[in-house]
Amino acid sequence: MKITTSEIExxxxxxxxxxxxxxxxxxTRQLNDILVYVSKLEELDTxxxxxxxxxxxxxxxxxxxxxxPSLPIEKILSxxxxxxxxxxxxxxxx
Amino acid sequence: MSNxxxxxxYELHNILKKREVSAIEVTRAYLNRIDNVDPKIRAxxxxxxxxxxxxxxxxDRRLKKADxxxxxxxxxxxxxxxICTRGIRTTCGSKILENFVPPYNAxxxxxxxxxxxxxxxxxxxxxxxxxxSTENSAYHPTHNPWDLERTPGGSSGGSAASVAxxxxxxxxxxxxxGSIRQPASYCGVxxxxxxxxxxxxxGLVAFASSLDQIGPISRDVTDCALLLNAISGHxxxxxxxxxxxISDYTGFLTQGLKNYTLGIPKxxxxxxxxxxxxxxVKHAISALESQxxxxxxxxxxxxxxxxxxxxxIAPAEASSNLFRYDGVKYGLRxxxxxNLMDMYxxxxxxxxxxxxxxxxMIGTYSxxxxxxxxxxxxxxxxxxxxxxxxxxxxxxxxxxxxxxxPTAAFRLGxxxxxxxxxxxxxxxxxxxxxxGIPGISVPCGLTSNGLPIGLQLMAGHFEEAKLLTVAYNMxxxxxxxxxxxxx
Numbered sequence: 001m002k003i004t005t006s007e008i009e010x011x012x013x014x015x016x017x018x019x020x021x022x023x024x025x026x027x028t029r030q031l032n033d034i035l036v037y038v039s040k041l042e043e044l045d046t047x048x049x050x051x052x053x054x055x056x057x058x059x060x061x062x063x064x065x066x067x068x069p070s071l072p073i074e075k076i077l078s079x080x081x082x083x084x085x086x087x088x089x090x091x092x093x094x
Numbered sequence: 095m096s097n098x099x100x101x102x103x104y105e106l107h108n109i110l111k112k113r114e115v116s117a118i119e120v121t122r123a124y125l126n127r128i129d130n131v132d133p134k135i136r137a138x139x140x141x142x143x144x145x146x147x148x149x150x151x152x153x154d155r156r157l158k159k160a161d162x163x164x165x166x167x168x169x170x171x172x173x174x175x176x177i178c179t180r181g182i183r184t185t186c187g188s189k190i191l192e193n194f195v196p197p198y199n200a201x202x203x204x205x206x207x208x209x210x211x212x213x214x215x216x217x218x219x220x221x222x223x224x225x226x227s228t229e230n231s232a233y234h235p236t237h238n239p240w241d242l243e244r245t246p247g248g249s250s251g252g253s254a255a256s257v258a259x260x261x262x263x264x265x266x267x268x269x270x271x272g273s274i275r276q277p278a279s280y281c282g283v284x285x286x287x288x289x290x291x292x293x294x295x296x297g298l299v300a301f302a303s304s305l306d307q308i309g310p311i312s313r314d315v316t317d318c319a320l321l322l323n324a325i326s327g328h329x330x331x332x333x334x335x336x337x338x339x340i341s342d343y344t345g346f347l348t349q350g351l352k353n354y355t356l357g358i359p360k361x362x363x364x365x366x367x368x369x370x371x372x373x374x375v376k377h378a379i380s381a382l383e384s385q386x387x388x389x390x391x392x393x394x395x396x397x398x399x400x401x402x403x404x405x406x407i408a409p410a411e412a413s414s415n416l417f418r419y420d421g422v423k424y425g426l427r428x429x430x431x432x433n434l435m436d437m438y439x440x441x442x443x444x445x446x447x448x449x450x451x452x453x454x455m456i457g458t459y460s461x462x463x464x465x466x467x468x469x470x471x472x473x474x475x476x477x478x479x480x481x482x483x484x485x486x487x488x489x490x491x492x493x494x495x496x497x498x499x500p501t502a503a504f505r506l507g508x509x510x511x512x513x514x515x516x517x518x519x520x521x522x523x524x525x526x527x528x529x530g531i532p533g534i535s536v537p538c539g540l541t542s543n544g545l546p547i548g549l550q551l552m553a554g555h556f557e558e559a560k561l562l563t564v565a566y567n568m569x570x571x572x573x574x575x576x577x578x579x580x581x
Contacts, residue, residue, distance in 0.1 A: 003459070015413060015458040016420070016438040017451055031455060033514050038402040041472050044479070051474030052481055054304050054334070055290045055530020056555065061333040075197040081427035088422050091434045 002035035003028065098123040099260045100578075103317040106263060107165045110157055117153035117168030121146050121212055124170040128214065128261045134581045136236050137246075137256035139175050140183055141215040146170065153210040165320045167210035172262035174253045175216040176223055177308070178297040179203055182213075186299050187221040187231040187249075190419050190426045190445030200297020201332070202266065202308060202325045209324050214262050217252030221447045222416065223273055223301045225249050226519045229510050230449045237506070238280060239579040240545055244503040247277030253311045254281035259581050264312040264321055268298060270305045271404050272498075272523025275535035278311055279498035279548025282537045282575060284318045284565070285311045287523075289556050290530035291336030292322075294329035302411035303334075305404075305527040314574055315536065315566040319343040322558065338556050346559040347566040351385045354564065357392035357491030362522055368501040374539030374547040375497045381571035382495070382564065392490055394483040399476050400525040401517055406460050406473035407528070412450075413457025419445060452513060481529040484554070493564045494552040497522055498535045502545035522550060532558050536565045537575060 005028050012018055019027055073086050082089035098106070098120050109115050125143050132138050153168035155161075173179060176186050178196035180203070185191045199207070206213070220230035228236040228251025236251040238244040239259040246255035250267030254277035257265050267274040269287035278285025286309045293308040300306060310321030323344070328337040358379060363372065383389050421427035421441035428444055431437035446454070460469035487494060499519055509516040526533040532555075535548035549568065553560045 007459075008455070011455055011459045011462065014462060015454050016417075016435075016442050017446075017454065018439050018443045019451075027452070027455075030452060030513055031459075034405060034452075034456060034517075035459075037514055038405055038469070038473075040402050041399060041406075041476050044396075044399065044476060046472060046475035046479070049475040049478050051471055052477040052528075053474055055481065055528070056334070056336065058291070058334055061330070061335075063330060071197055078197060079194055079424035081421060081425075090422055091431065091437055093434055 002032050002039070099127050102313050103169050103263050103320055104165060106169055110168045111163060113157065117150040117157065117212065118147065120168060121150040121170050124214055124262060131259050131581055132261050134237060134242060135239055135255050135259045135261070136234050137217055137252040137259065137261060138172070138215045139185060139187070139218050139233055139252070142182055142213055145182070146212050146214050149212040153212060156210050162210070164209045164324070166206065166324050168212065169263050170212045170214045171206065172214050172217045172253060172256045172265040173203070174219055174250050174265070174267045176219060176268050176299045177203065177266060178299065179213065179216065182216065184216065184299070185233070186223070187219040187233065188445065188447070188450070189232045192426065194424050198297065201294035201329045203297065205325055211324070217256055217265060219252055220249035221450050222299070222412070223249040223268055223270055224412070224449050224453055226272070226276060226516050227506070227509065228252065229506060230447060232447050235506055238503050239581045240282065241503065242581065243505055244545070245280065245506050247280035247503060249273040250311065251277050254278050254283055254285065257281070257283045257311050257313060258579065260578060264310060264317055266308055266325070267311050268306060268308050269527065270301050270408060271527050272520040274309045274311060275498050275523050275533055275548070275550060276520060278535040280503035280546065282546030283311055283313055284315055284534065284536055285309065286318050286322060286534045286558070286561070287526060287532060288322065288326065288558055289336070289532045291334050292326045292556070292558070294332040294335050296329055296331040300415040302408040303415065304411060305408060315562060315569050316344060316347060318534070319347060319562050336556070340559065343559060343562055346563050349563050351382060351387040351564065351567050354493065355388040355390055355491040356382055356564070357390055357487050357494045359392055359394045359397070359487065359494055359496055361394050361397035362496035366500050367497060370541040371497050371501060371547050375549055378538035378549045378568055378572065379495050382568055385567050385571055387564070390491055392487040392494070394487055394525065396476065396479045396483050397525060400480055400528060401521055403473045403476045403480065403528060404524045405456065405517055406469050407477065409453040409457035410461050410470050411457070413454045413461065416450070416454055449513065477528050480525050484525070484529045484531060488554045492553065492560050496550050496552070498548035498550040499523070502541045502547055526552055531555055532561055534561045534565050536568055538568065538572060
């Protein structure tokens with residue numbers, strides 16, 4: 001096995017997800033199948049190969065640092081599950 | 095006059111321009127068609143009839159004054175529900191965005207509006223474009239117009255099924271690993287994934303940012319070129335947007351194939367390739383040869399590693415992109431939670447479907463401490479090898495010709511419980527995204543039981559014109575589809 005149920009639980013915590021005990025077994029098996037499949041990349045010697053993170057050789061596109069019109073706050077907040085005084089409301093953190 | 099919904103975009107444009115028909119009449123014909131046919135196909139998630147009729151009135155004013163009329167003025171289109179449309183719900187096929195109404199338009203929506211195109215509604219898709227059958231939509235599956243028990247492909251299944259069932263004149267989809275080309279192939283329509291950077295991604299909900307690209311789905315190659323004209327071009331709101339502007343792709347269509355060399359990648363003709371698919375694809379290649387193209391065999395030796403590479407890179411990027419769905423700024427927030435962490439976890443666990451969770455988990459795992467080199471870095475290196483394969487192949491040929499998928503459309507339910515089998519249906523489309531090159535699916539025949547088969551053409555970066563030239567010549571050689579399915 002490439003991945004165990006307890007590792008799945010740890011990764012789920014990192015990903016901010018949780019799984020029912022009933023679904024976790026099936027999930028572990030499916031993830032394991034996928035990880036076994038992708039491990040075929042180990043067959044290739046890539047020691048001297050540079051990684052590609054982007055298909056095109058692009059450089060950062062920077063615009064001038066100047067004030068431009070942006071969407072009004074009400075519009076930005078219009079999809080928020082909870083809002084108050086021009087801000088997003090989140091559960092108390094401290 | 096033949097039925098309005100049977101006309102291609104350029105045919106519609108000709109009669110709209112001559113005022114033989116109004117944009118309102120065309121739009122009504124399509125809304126009617128949606129009412130009659132879409133309950134069986136279920137390509138649409140949202141139909142925007144009122145907005146469409148208002149846009150049609152506006153288009154008619156422009157057509158009447160011959161003011162700023164383009165080939166898309168008054169043309170009714172469908173838009174994949176991953177593209178932000180101001181004031182119109184945009185769900186990405188997910189429950190987590192069930193009530194999301196974007197306060198802004200994607201750049202391509204502004205472009206379409208500037209052309210006076212009409213939006214009929216938003217089209218179904220696999221949740222967050224993750225899937226190959228549209229069965230991962232949190233709302234409902236879409237049915238293939240050629241056989242209602244089969245999938246239209248995915249993730250742009252709604253975009254392909256709507257064009258094939260003629261519930262829109264053309265549509266837009268997005269393609270991260272084959273999500274335009276594979277459904278286009280399964281539904282017998284033309285689907286183009288442009289070179290990375292050709293079409294602005296501003297307002298396209300992100301899945302895997304280094305692979306995602308928007309492209310057109312249409313009934314024929316000419317319509318494809320017209321749609322590409324409208325949506326391509328530099329956008330300073332997308333930092334990966336390329337600045338190559340070709341104003342009219344239709345100009346390339348009628349060039350002959352005299353100086354063209356077609357490369358046939360031998361790794362795409364493997365065991366597991368359906369015999370009907372192989373026969374049709376080879377027939378199409380011979381047709382192109384008889385049109386004057388040279389045909390040579392080429393090799394893309396790392397093809398067999400593309401799916402594994404993709405299923406590390408795409409989930410890694412997705413796991414990062416999808417962290418924004420946290421119940422704070424937009425989308426779902428569950429009602430009962432104990433604290434902030436509990437709110438995040440419950441919201442995401444209830445809001446995302448199984449395939450999205452699988453990919454977030456794979457991505458989080460492969461990027462987590464201790465695994466980065468073995469997975470993400472390794473995959474990024476293999477991506478270089480795959481890209482290099484294409485560069486070498488294009489030293490010997492102009493355009494590669496191959497199947498789009500190993501089989502024609504599979505049955506609904508056939509692969510849904512086996513994610514890995516589902517992933518392998520994208521084996522021939524994924525390499526194109528990894529290399530960032532353009533690819534097109536063009537109908538090239540039917541299986542013995544009447545299902546469409548697509549030929550895939552691939553070219554070097556920004557060589558869309560070559561793809562369209564070869565695709566158009568193939569259309570001339572094989573003839574256009576005349577017997578659209580009657581769902």
